[in-house]
Amino acid sequence: MAEKIAAAINQLAQFCGPKDLPALTQTALQQTYGYTQADVFVLFGGSILAGGDLLAQAIQAKVAKKYIIVGGAGHTTPRLRQQMAPYLPNQSLEQLSEAELFSAYLQQKYQLTVDYLETKSTNCGNNITYLLALLAQQQLPHQTMILAQDASMQRRMAAGLHKYAPEVQIINYATYQVQVQTKADQLVFDQMPLGLWSMSEYITLLLGEIPRLRNDPNGYGPKGQNFIAPVSVPAAVQTAFETLAAEFPDRIRQANSAYASDSN
Known part of the structure; x- marks a missing residue:
């Protein structure tokens, strides 16, 4: 049984957790989609800590022109703060949003930064609508977007973006896959x-x-x-x-x- x-x-x-690329590289993008960089790479704060390492990999591989972390406070935030604590020993984490937590992790571990943070959303739905508002406010091209979310929620996140921005080419890249x-x-x-x-x-x-x-x-x-x-x-x-x-x-x-x- x-x-x-x-x-x-x-x-x-x-x-639930699709990956549309065999690897997070410019070569894989070129072979799969015909271009070497997406307009935007987005990490969503509902991911486990491994999402921060994946984001660092994406930045180092230059797979996108802009990098964004999205996430305010939701049902996964207390766990994320707890798990981030050993990696951010000199910071008070209680008031940090998921986006701020991952940003601090990225800076502490890799000395890397992203272009934008979205820190107000509380669920998968307004993760998307607030992301689109940020993109519009900053006038950022986003015809092609790599989405990285926890493997359990990746397909739903993509379906949310497809509802509000059906013209966007979505590339799924769940932050991990386990058997x-x-x-x-x-x-x-x-x-x-x-x-x-x-x-x-x-x-x-x-x-x-x-x-x-x-x-x-x-x-x-x-x-x-x-x-x-x-x-x-x-x-x-x-x-x-x-x-x-x-x-x-x-x-x-x-x-x-x-x-x-x-x-x-």
């Missing part, structure tokens, strides 16, 4: 990116995504809350969700109204 659960987790993860395996009948990760969720947290995040991604009265698509562009959930993914939900019925995460807006 553990193998079946691991396969279901990996099926959901593959769907769940079984060892002595226990679920384990094949690798441990920096700041990775516990297995329980990871399963909860993945289970919470599928109801949100569905384009039905209870989902976030046009037939429901209308927060994101329509997403088609393949039958194999739906089956994996049902398998996992039957095993962990108490882990289907509900939206937190404390961080709600009209574009959650």
Whole structure:
């Protein structure tokens, strides 16, 4: 049974956390899209710490013309502050937004900076609308954008951008990809990116995504809350969700109204 659960987790993860490039390099961009730099690279603050290392990699590889970190305070922020603390020992983190935390991490570890921070958004919906407002305010070209979000939320983030800016070419690059395996009948990760969720947290995040991604009265698509562009959930993914939900019925995460807006 553990193998079946691991396969279901990996099926959901593959769907929720796409990467549209084989590597985060100018060569991969050229071979896949026909250009060496996207207009904008965006890291979203909902990511685990490994997102900060990925951002450094992106800057060093010069895969975009502008770099932005997006994220105010939301349901993942207290955990992020806690995990950032050892890497930012001389700073008070309690009042820092997710964008400010990742910016400080980038400076402390790599001596790198980004072009802009968006620090007011509280959820995946206004992550996008506030990002677009920033791009408009600064008059930044953004026909092509690389989006980097936590693997559990990558597809939803892209669907949010597609709703509000359908003309933008979106390149997905989830901040990590892991496989769940079984060892002595226990679920384990094949690798441990920096700041990775516990297995329980990871399963909860993945289970919470599928109801949100569905384009039905209870989902976030046009037939429901209308927060994101329509997403088609393949039958194999739906089956994996049902398998996992039957095993962990108490882990289907509900939206937190404390961080709600009209574009959650």
